[in-house]
Amino acid sequence: MTVRADQAMITSHQGEATESASLAHLVLQLCTSLQLLTVVAHRGGPELPPRQRVTLQLLVASGPARVSDLAQQIGVSNPTMTGILDRLEARGLIVRERDQRDRRVTIVRATASGAALITREAAPFPHLRRALERLAEPERAEVARSLQLLIGAISTELPSRPAVQHE
16 A cells, blocks of 8 residues: 555656646746847847846846855856956946945946846837737736746745845
């Protein structure tokens, strides 16, 4: 009898793993679709390489950050992050400042131009909004709830980000 119970539990876990893999694949498809919408909406517009874009998005969404914290969040070394920031700074999208409390620390902030670029990159959202409007209200509510749950679950997988003191 215990063999059957163990087999049932294993089958149940395999089903959950398959379901999680299927969901992960659907999320990947969603990300790809959103990236394609972005490309379509910005043909001929300024392009940022992925690491520069993610860095700038983090700065716009979360505010100023230390270089080392950005490097940790993006998953690159400090020297690599410095190169990414050099290129963003050369385009006028970020500024680097010395921390007033600890002059050894560099704080990075998005400029108004950087924030505007990230905002412009939201241009595919009219396409996305129209697609969502095709759903019935209960379906939109279900999508919103599911996305909030997914974002919360993903956030537990991300490294924690120490707060930067704003003066």
